[in-house]
Amino acid sequence: MTKQSLIVLGIVVALGASAFAATKPTPPKGTATIALPADGTAFKPGPGSNLAQGACLSCHSSAYVSTQPVLTKAQWTAEVVKMKNVYGAPIADAQIPPIVDYLTAQYGKP
Amino acid sequence: MELGRGRFLAAGGAALAAAAIPGGASAQSVKLPFANGDRPLVAFPQKRPLIVLTPRPPQLETPFAIFDQGVYTPNDAFYVRWHLSNIPQTVDADAHRIAVTGAVNSVLSLSMSDLAAMPPVEIAAVNQCSGNSRGLFAPRVAGGQWKDGAMGNALWTGVRLRDILDRAGLKAGAKQVQFDGLESGVFPATPDFKKSLDVEMARSEDVIVAYAMNGEPLPVLNGYPVRLIVPGWYATYWVKMLSAITVLDKVDDNFWMKTAYRIPDTPNNDVAPGQTGFATIPINKMRARSFVTNVADGGSLPAGSRDLRGIAFDGGTGIRGVEVSADSGATWSDARLERDYGKYSFRRWNAQLNVPPGNYVIAVRATANDGATQRATAGWNPSGYMRNAIETYAVTVS
Numbered sequence: 055m056t057k058q059s060l061i062v063l064g065i066v067v068a069l070g071a072s073a074f075a076a077t078k079p080t081p082p083k084g085t086a087t088i089a090l091p092a093d094g095t096a097f098k099p100g101p102g103s104n105l106a107q108g109a110c111l112s113c114h115s116s117a118y119v120s121t122q123p124v125l126t127k128a129q130w131t132a133e134v135v136k137m138k139n140v141y142g143a144p145i146a147d148a149q150i151p152p153i154v155d156y157l158t159a160q161y162g163k164p
Numbered sequence: 165m166e167l168g169r170g171r172f173l174a175a176g177g178a179a180l181a182a183a184a185i186p187g188g189a190s191a192q193s194v195k196l197p198f199a200n201g202d203r204p205l206v207a208f209p210q211k212r213p214l215i216v217l218t219p220r221p222p223q224l225e226t227p228f229a230i231f232d233q234g235v236y237t238p239n240d241a242f243y244v245r246w247h248l249s250n251i252p253q254t255v256d257a258d259a260h261r262i263a264v265t266g267a268v269n270s271v272l273s274l275s276m277s278d279l280a281a282m283p284p285v286e287i288a289a290v291n292q293c294s295g296n297s298r299g300l301f302a303p304r305v306a307g308g309q310w311k312d313g314a315m316g317n318a319l320w321t322g323v324r325l326r327d328i329l330d331r332a333g334l335k336a337g338a339k340q341v342q343f344d345g346l347e348s349g350v351f352p353a354t355p356d357f358k359k360s361l362d363v364e365m366a367r368s369e370d371v372i373v374a375y376a377m378n379g380e381p382l383p384v385l386n387g388y389p390v391r392l393i394v395p396g397w398y399a400t401y402w403v404k405m406l407s408a409i410t411v412l413d414k415v416d417d418n419f420w421m422k423t424a425y426r427i428p429d430t431p432n433n434d435v436a437p438g439q440t441g442f443a444t445i446p447i448n449k450m451r452a453r454s455f456v457t458n459v460a461d462g463g464s465l466p467a468g469s470r471d472l473r474g475i476a477f478d479g480g481t482g483i484r485g486v487e488v489s490a491d492s493g494a495t496w497s498d499a500r501l502e503r504d505y506g507k508y509s510f511r512r513w514n515a516q517l518n519v520p521p522g523n524y525v526i527a528v529r530a531t532a533n534d535g536a537t538q539r540a541t542a543g544w545n546p547s548g549y550m551r552n553a554i555e556t557y558a559v560t561v562s
Contacts, residue, residue, distance in 0.1 A: 078284055079321050079376035081276035081389065082257040088209035088384045090253060093220045113249055113350045115220040121200050123304035133306060140419065142353020 095120070102156030109145045109153055110137070119161055127164055130157040194227070196311045197461070198299045210383040212240045217308055221246035221347075222385055226313035231475055232457035235503075235510050236288070237316035239378055244385045245293050245314060245399070247357045247420075250348040255405065257381075257389035262328075262373070266342075266411035269333030276375065276389060282323040285372050288509035289395035290317045290477045291402055294425060294447050298548035303437050305548040312455065312555075317477070317510040320393045322374035326367045328409065334363065340412045341366040343392050346405035359401045359425075360416035361394065370395045370480075370508070373406060395508035396480025398447050398549075400425045421446060427549055434543035449479030451552035452538055454486055454513075454530035464560040470517040472499070475510040478532035482507035485531045488515045492525035492556060493540055499528075507533070519561055526557040 095116040097103045110119065125133070131154045137143040138150070145153065158164065192205040194215055205213040208222060215225035224244040230237060257276050264272035272278075293314035298307050308314075329341065342360040349356065365371065374382070374393045382388045387404025394401040400420075416422070426444035427433040435442055454476035459465055476483045482504070487496040499515035517524075531537045542553035 078286070079379050079381075081279045081375040082381040083276065084258060085254060085256045086381070086384050086388045087254040090222065090251075091206065091208065091219060095219060113354070115218050117216070117218040121203075121217060121309045122306055123199055123299075123309070125306060129306060140423070141349070141355070142351045144351065 098160045100156060100160050102152045103160075105149055106153050106156045109134075109143060109149060113137075113141065113143065119157065122161065125157075125162045127154060127158040127162060130154050130162050133157075196299060196309075198304070198309070198311075200309065201299065201311075208244070208385060210240060210385065211244070212238075214241065214243070215311075215313065217310065221249045221251060223308055224385075225310055226316060228311070228313050228455075228457070228460065230313075231455065231510075232473060235475075235505055235512055236318055236378055239318070239380055239383050239386070242291075242316040242318065242377070242383070242386055243293070243314050245308070246347055246385075246404075248347045248349045248354060250350060252346050252405065253384070255346070255384060255388050260389050260407070262390065262406055262409060264328060264332045264409045264411075267335040267338045267413045268329075268411050269335060270331070272328070272332050274328065279323050279373065279375060279390070282327055284321055285324055286319060286321050287370055287372060287393065287395060288317065288319050288505040289370075289393060290315060290450070290508060290510055291393075291399045292316075292450055292477075294398040294400050294549045295547070297551040300542070300551060301544065301548045302542070303544075305546060307548050315399075317475075318377045319379065319505075320372060320374040321376035321379070322372040322390070322393065324369070325371045325373055325392070325409075326369070328373065329367060329411070332411070334411055335413070337413045338363050338411045339414055340416050342408075342410040342412055342416050342418075343401075343403040343406060344408040344410070345387070345391070345403045346407050355419035357403075357420055358416070358418050359403055360412065360418075360421050361401060363411075365394075396449055396478075398425075398450055400447060425547075425549075427547070428545050432539075432543050433545055433550060435545055437544055437546075447549055450477070451550050452476070452478035452483070452530045452532045452536050453552045453555075454483075454528045454538065455555055456488075456526060456528055456557050459526075459557060459559050461557045461559075463557070464562065465517075467562045470519070470561070472515045472517060472526065472528075474499075474513055474528055476513060476528075476530035477508075477510050478530065478534075478536060480508050481533040481536075483511040483530055484533045484535075486511075486513040486515075487529045487531075488517075489527040489529075490517055490519050490524045493527040493529070493554060496527075496529065517561065521562050523558065523560050526559050527554050529554050 217223035262274040296314040299309040429443040486499040499513040502512040
């Protein structure tokens with residue numbers, strides 16, 4: 055074991071001891087890094103699925119759609135319009151009806 | 165505290181099954197008890213396997229059996245809910261600053277060292293999503309379809325928001341204090357997630373800027389390095405990765421206050437499905453709730469056991485009593501309350517059923533110190549917020 059690694063080991067042991075001795079936590083120091091897993095979800099196949107993927111998946115996974123209760127066409131219309139008007143999804147007006155038709159056919163009821 | 169996988173499966177509060185996931189690896193999944201309730205269980209960074217509502221942005225539900233393990237919810241089991249998909253995956257606490265601006269006498273830029281120099285405060289508090297249990301609404305409503313695990317209880321350490329505001333000095337005419345964190349939308353047009361409290365609430369004693377959770381740094385997915393803690397209030401206000409505190413001289417009119425997270429300004433905040441034309445107010449204090457934690461709906465007590473355990477909490481007055489029923493709420497008896505960790509914390513309770521073997525519908529009902537209790541029939545609002553009906557559990561006793 056080199057002298058350097060012994061010093062590192064000593065620091066690690068000292069840090070471990072101080073962690074046990076600490077009474078109150080203090081604000082964190084240093085960088086925390088995570089790697090979020092890939093989305094891994096996908097829309098069901100069907101007419102309009104490509105359009106829905108382009109409109110929806112840039113902001114959120116398809117699970118946002120597939121976990122909803124079985125919504126009516128009127129409810130899916132309200133959701134798509136909200137995504138465009140409130141959340142700024144780049145959906146052209148002409149794309150709204152085919153996206154709603156896709157969502158209603160695959161994840162909804164008439 | 166670490167829960168072995170085998171034990172977890174045995175104690176799971178929902179039907180568990182092996183399921184294939186893309187790529188050929190095998191994972192566990194659960195089926196929550198409502199339509200489209202299939203969910204994978206996946207271990208996200210710094211987390212044990214949790215129930216995935218959506219992977220992007222991450223929305224992860226705590227499996228309910230975790231709540232039977234102790235009064236505090238372990239950090240690696242604590243639920244996760246983000247609104248927008250641009251979430252920093254690397255956060256440098258040394259470089260992080262909280263900008264304090266707006267209607268203040270002195271603009272501040274607070275570092276972790278600045279927080280370390282301020283008096284620390286420790287507080288046990290439940291963090292519960294406004295839409296916890298939304299999947300149980302009848303009729304169903306659109307939104308995040310949680311069962312009951314979008315909540316957790318932790319011991320938070322931080323500094324009083326009031327101390328920060330006093331250091332900055334509020335100008336006359338300050339009305340609200342707005343909080344912003346590091347998450348943002350994918351498109352510039354997406355409203356940035358910001359929440360506001362009235363100055364009086366912001367200056368109340370128990371609102372803190374927390375840098376530790378159960379004695380450890382916050383997991384990144386719970387808001388490392390600092391988040392706002394608003395004990396007693398729904399979690400929408402508990403802004404994660406807090407980066408800006410802005411004192412406003414008017415009532416906040418941003419989307420997340422003016423349009424989203426609002427409840428009917430009606431008795432019990434209820435409306436009839438389809439009703440329109442009612443006034444709304446921002447969601448605020450949590451309602452009293454109680455749960456059984458050692459047996460799930462449809463489950464069985466171990467042979468010979470008559471033990472029931474659970475948790476209760478409210479919006480910050482503390483729990484006065486918990487009652488249990490073995491006949492679906494027709495008759496009630498008092499449970500024993502366990503140690504009090506503070507008025508914002510989960511309060512654990514236990515009870516012994518005095519029944520012969522058979523099938524029973526167990527019910528549990530909490531009463532808070534302000535007298536508020538739970539109703540037998542769930543109310544309804546169009547956003548699926550604030551569920552607090554009496555929970556019932558079909559249980560086999562042998």
